[in-house]
Amino acid sequence: METIRATTILGVIKDGVAALGGDGQVTLGNTVMKHNALKIRRVMNGKALCGFAGASADAFTLMERFEDKLEQYRGNVQRAAVELAKDWRTDKYLRKLEAMLALVTSDSALIISGNGDIIEPDDKIVAIGSGGMYALSAAKALRQYSNLDAKSIVAHSMQIASEICIYTNEKIHIETIEE
Secondary structure, three states, X not given: OOOEEXXXXXXXXXXXXXXXXXXXXXXXXXXXXXXXXXXXXXXXXXXXXXXEEEOHHHHHHHHHHHHHHHHHOOOXXXXXXXXXXXXXXXXXXXXXXXXXXXXXXXXXXXXXXXXXXXXXXXXXXXXXXXXHHHHHHHHHHHHHHOOOOHXXXXXXXXXXXXXXOOOOOOOOEEXXXXX
16 A cells, blocks of 8 residues: 655744644655645634644544543643643554644644654744655744744745655645734
Protein backbone atom coordinates (compact mmCIF):
# COMPACT_ATOMS: atom_id res chain seq x y z
CA MET A 1 0.00 0.00 0.00
CA GLU A 2 1.28 3.45 -0.94
CA THR A 3 2.03 6.02 1.73
CA ILE A 4 -0.21 9.06 1.73
CA ARG A 5 1.98 12.13 2.08
CA ALA A 6 1.43 15.79 2.05
CA THR A 7 0.72 18.79 4.10
CA THR A 8 2.32 21.89 5.29
CA ILE A 9 0.67 23.53 8.27
CA LEU A 10 2.03 26.79 9.66
CA GLY A 11 0.78 28.90 12.54
CA VAL A 12 1.98 32.34 13.63
CA ILE A 13 0.84 34.56 16.48
CA LYS A 14 1.76 38.22 16.26
CA ASP A 15 0.25 41.28 17.91
CA GLY A 16 -2.72 39.36 19.32
CA VAL A 17 -3.66 37.82 15.96
CA ALA A 18 -3.25 34.11 15.29
CA ALA A 19 -3.07 32.81 11.74
CA LEU A 20 -2.98 29.15 10.77
CA GLY A 21 -2.52 28.06 7.19
CA GLY A 22 -2.43 24.79 5.32
CA ASP A 23 -1.81 23.83 1.74
CA GLY A 24 -4.32 21.81 -0.25
CA GLN A 25 -2.22 19.00 -1.71
CA VAL A 26 -2.72 15.33 -0.93
CA THR A 27 -0.50 12.76 -2.62
CA LEU A 28 -0.53 9.00 -2.87
CA GLY A 29 2.97 7.82 -3.70
CA ASN A 30 4.15 9.98 -6.57
CA THR A 31 0.64 11.02 -7.66
CA VAL A 32 -1.23 14.14 -6.59
CA MET A 33 -4.71 12.96 -5.61
CA LYS A 34 -6.24 16.24 -4.46
CA HIS A 35 -5.35 19.91 -4.81
CA ASN A 36 -7.81 21.70 -2.49
CA ALA A 37 -7.97 19.71 0.74
CA LEU A 38 -8.92 21.74 3.83
CA LYS A 39 -6.59 20.88 6.68
CA ILE A 40 -7.53 23.67 9.09
CA ARG A 41 -10.52 23.60 11.43
CA ARG A 42 -11.99 26.09 13.89
CA VAL A 43 -12.50 24.59 17.36
CA MET A 44 -13.63 25.89 20.73
CA ASN A 45 -16.44 27.95 19.19
CA GLY A 46 -13.98 29.65 16.85
CA LYS A 47 -11.53 30.67 19.60
CA ALA A 48 -8.86 28.23 18.42
CA LEU A 49 -7.58 26.92 15.10
CA CYS A 50 -6.37 23.37 14.62
CA GLY A 51 -4.45 21.99 11.66
CA PHE A 52 -3.39 18.44 11.01
CA ALA A 53 -0.72 16.50 9.20
CA GLY A 54 -0.69 12.76 8.65
CA ALA A 55 -3.42 10.27 7.95
CA SER A 56 -6.70 12.19 7.56
CA ALA A 57 -8.95 9.73 9.36
CA ASP A 58 -6.48 9.60 12.25
CA ALA A 59 -6.28 13.39 12.37
CA PHE A 60 -10.06 13.78 12.41
CA THR A 61 -10.31 11.26 15.24
CA LEU A 62 -7.72 13.19 17.21
CA MET A 63 -9.37 16.54 16.55
CA GLU A 64 -12.69 15.15 17.78
CA ARG A 65 -10.99 13.85 20.92
CA PHE A 66 -9.28 17.19 21.40
CA GLU A 67 -12.58 19.03 21.12
CA ASP A 68 -14.03 16.65 23.73
CA LYS A 69 -11.09 17.44 26.03
CA LEU A 70 -11.58 21.17 25.48
CA GLU A 71 -15.20 20.81 26.51
CA GLN A 72 -14.30 18.62 29.49
CA TYR A 73 -11.71 21.12 30.73
CA ARG A 74 -13.83 24.21 29.97
CA GLY A 75 -11.63 25.61 27.20
CA ASN A 76 -8.30 25.22 29.02
CA VAL A 77 -6.17 24.57 25.93
CA GLN A 78 -3.00 23.46 27.72
CA ARG A 79 -4.83 21.04 30.00
CA ALA A 80 -6.83 19.61 27.08
CA ALA A 81 -3.60 19.14 25.11
CA VAL A 82 -1.91 17.33 28.01
CA GLU A 83 -4.89 15.04 28.51
CA LEU A 84 -5.11 14.26 24.79
CA ALA A 85 -1.39 13.48 24.65
CA LYS A 86 -1.71 11.18 27.68
CA ASP A 87 -4.64 9.34 26.11
CA TRP A 88 -2.88 9.18 22.75
CA ARG A 89 0.15 7.46 24.31
CA THR A 90 -1.67 5.08 26.62
CA ASP A 91 -4.87 4.10 24.79
CA LYS A 92 -4.48 0.86 22.84
CA TYR A 93 -6.49 2.21 19.89
CA LEU A 94 -5.29 5.82 19.85
CA ARG A 95 -1.57 5.04 20.02
CA LYS A 96 -1.76 3.56 16.51
CA LEU A 97 -2.98 6.85 15.03
CA GLU A 98 -0.47 8.56 12.77
CA ALA A 99 -0.98 12.30 12.71
CA MET A 100 0.15 15.52 14.34
CA LEU A 101 -1.88 18.52 15.39
CA ALA A 102 -0.93 22.19 15.37
CA LEU A 103 -3.11 24.47 17.46
CA VAL A 104 -3.19 28.25 17.82
CA THR A 105 -5.25 30.62 19.92
CA SER A 106 -4.76 34.36 20.14
CA ASP A 107 -2.06 33.81 22.78
CA SER A 108 -0.70 30.25 22.52
CA ALA A 109 0.67 27.94 19.87
CA LEU A 110 1.08 24.20 20.38
CA ILE A 111 2.17 21.10 18.52
CA ILE A 112 0.72 17.83 19.81
CA SER A 113 2.18 14.49 18.73
CA GLY A 114 1.45 10.83 19.35
CA ASN A 115 4.78 10.48 21.15
CA GLY A 116 3.31 12.46 24.01
CA ASP A 117 4.99 15.67 22.93
CA ILE A 118 3.30 18.98 23.60
CA ILE A 119 5.53 21.69 22.25
CA GLU A 120 4.89 25.39 22.82
CA PRO A 121 7.58 27.30 20.91
CA ASP A 122 8.88 30.48 22.52
CA ASP A 123 8.38 32.48 19.33
CA LYS A 124 4.75 31.32 18.88
CA ILE A 125 5.40 29.86 15.43
CA VAL A 126 4.33 26.25 14.84
CA ALA A 127 4.84 24.09 11.78
CA ILE A 128 4.11 20.47 10.96
CA GLY A 129 4.01 18.27 7.89
CA SER A 130 6.25 17.53 4.95
CA GLY A 131 6.95 21.18 4.18
CA GLY A 132 6.71 22.36 7.76
CA MET A 133 10.38 23.11 8.27
CA TYR A 134 10.58 25.11 5.02
CA ALA A 135 7.59 27.21 6.08
CA LEU A 136 8.95 27.54 9.62
CA SER A 137 12.29 28.87 8.37
CA ALA A 138 10.60 31.41 6.12
CA ALA A 139 8.22 32.50 8.91
CA LYS A 140 11.05 33.03 11.37
CA ALA A 141 12.91 35.22 8.88
CA LEU A 142 9.81 37.19 7.88
CA ARG A 143 8.81 37.75 11.50
CA GLN A 144 12.27 39.02 12.39
CA TYR A 145 13.06 41.08 9.30
CA SER A 146 9.71 42.46 8.15
CA ASN A 147 6.70 44.34 9.47
CA LEU A 148 4.21 41.84 8.04
CA ASP A 149 1.17 40.81 10.09
CA ALA A 150 0.55 37.20 11.14
CA LYS A 151 -1.65 36.32 8.16
CA SER A 152 0.84 37.78 5.66
CA ILE A 153 3.73 35.92 7.29
CA VAL A 154 1.81 32.66 6.97
CA ALA A 155 0.82 33.38 3.35
CA HIS A 156 4.34 34.27 2.20
CA SER A 157 5.97 31.43 4.15
CA MET A 158 3.54 28.87 2.76
CA GLN A 159 4.21 30.16 -0.75
CA ILE A 160 7.95 29.71 -0.19
CA ALA A 161 7.41 26.19 1.15
CA SER A 162 5.31 25.32 -1.92
CA GLU A 163 8.23 26.30 -4.14
CA ILE A 164 10.58 23.91 -2.31
CA CYS A 165 8.56 20.94 -1.00
CA ILE A 166 7.10 18.61 -3.63
CA TYR A 167 4.36 17.58 -1.16
CA THR A 168 3.12 21.18 -0.75
CA ASN A 169 1.11 23.19 -3.26
CA GLU A 170 0.21 26.85 -3.61
CA LYS A 171 -3.52 26.34 -2.88
CA ILE A 172 -3.25 27.77 0.61
CA HIS A 173 -6.11 28.17 3.07
CA ILE A 174 -5.55 30.55 6.00
CA GLU A 175 -7.79 31.22 8.98
CA THR A 176 -7.26 33.92 11.60
CA ILE A 177 -8.52 34.74 15.07
CA GLU A 178 -7.97 37.81 17.22
CA GLU A 179 -7.90 38.25 20.97
